[in-house]
Amino acid sequence: MKPFFHECQPPEDAARLLAVCCICVLTFVNCYDVKWATRVQDVFTYAKLVALFIIIAAGVYELAKGHTEYFTFTNTETEVTSLALSFYSGLFAYNGWNYLNFIIEELKDPVRNLPLAIGISCTLVTIVYVLTNMAFYTTLSPAEVLGSEAVAVSFAEKLFGPFAWTIPVFVALSTFGAVNGILLTSSRLFYAGACHGQMPELLIMIQTQRMTPTPAILIMALLSMLYLTVSDIFALINYVGFATWLSIGVAVLCVPWLRWKAPDMERPIKVNLIWPILYLLATIFVTAVPxxxxxxxTGIGILMILTAVPVYALCIMWTDKPVWFVKGTTEITMTLQRLLMVVGKNKTAQL
Structure with a gap:
């Protein structure tokens, strides 16, 4: 919306409404056809890379002209707590590498392609993002970077003149693609949880005509809209960042644990234990210090994780449910099943 509000900031309510519209459009795309969703992801990823390469090219040009005055580390924060919190915003930009694991069931030859995809994407993203940040500091001072709500837009306004409007458009396309990627991958996480009986049975169901996990996608869309109620994006990043890295850290802890408890288990993909151990040490740093x-x-982040406790107690631990409760939840599941035209595995309905 920035190109339409040259002299002032776009209204927050208008930005939220636009975000809701984008979520609804992408929800429809993901519910309608998986191929549509992957094509949307490809197109908007290319758009993002085009924008980043434009910024990098401009930065290289400025660097060749000798603009390195902002490359110093003057007034850099060295306090351990500030350093740990800064990781959340930094790692947020790289978040996405872990989403590939959510769609492993839909990958062709995952034993070969999953490590390959993660290795290529992490390497490419790291190189591109480091060069992009280098480009920013050829033109913007650290104070300007910290004070900007959209660094790429500030960079374009200062360097591209009348063509500065192109970067906000590319930024919008980039965020649009990011939301699509999260809907595409995270909905499969809900689906997998339901397959193991740890989430409502409705989330295991697939639309009969489109063969997409429609209920899981809709839940993801509703949660995304719920996050829009938080006005401070950096606070939200800290909430979600803490919960995310704590959860991933616990998952990674399972690797050395299972190597110890189940050494003979079949492992199609196997890594040296040094990597999960290093990852665990880093996770302890970015979760304990904050x-x-x-x-x-961080307390809010812990509460976000603890919201799963009553759901687990209700769905899994409570095995002796009264008849009225089972009947009521079954009716709700069947009503939603008919409404969404979805079918699931042949098993007794759970909450």
Whole structure:
């Protein structure tokens, strides 16, 4: 919306409404056809790369002219707590590498292609993002970067003149593609949880005509809209970042644990234990230290994780459910099943 509001910031309500519209459009695309969703992802990924390559090219040109005055580390924060919190915003930009694991069931030859896809994507993203940040600092000072709500837009306004409007368009396309990627992959996480009986049975169901996990996609869309109620994006990044890295850290902990408890288990993909151990040490740093520096934000992150406890107790631990409860939840599931035209595995309905 920035190109339409040259002299002022876009209204927050208008931005939220636009975000809701984007989520609804992408939800429809993901519910309608998986191929549509992957094509949308490809197109908007290419658009993002085009924008980044334009920025990198401009940065290289400025660097060749000798603009390195902002490359110094003057006034850099060295406090451990500030360093740990800064990881959340930094890692947020790289978030996405873990989403590939969510769609492993839909990958062709995952034993070969999953490590290959993660290796190529992480390497490419790291190179491109480092060069992009280098480009920003050929033109913008650290104070301008910190004070900007959209660094790429500020960079374009300062360097591209009348063509500055192109970068906000590319930024919008990039975020649009990012939302599509999250809907595409995270909905499969809900689906997998339901397959193991840890989430409502409705989430295991697939649309009869389109063969897409429609209920899981709709839940993801509703949660995404719920996040729009938080106005402070950096606080939201800290909430979700803490919960995300704590959850991933616990998952990675399973690797050395299972190597110890089940050494003979078949492992199609196997890594050296040094990597999960290093990852665990890093996770401890980025989760334990912020508890001291920002207890409120990390506390909210812990509460987000703990919301799963009553769901687990209700769905899994409570095995002796009364007849009225089972009948009521079954009716709700069947009503939604008819409404969405979805079918699931042949098993007794659960909450």
């Amino acid at each position: 508890m001291i520096a920002s207890p409120v934000e």
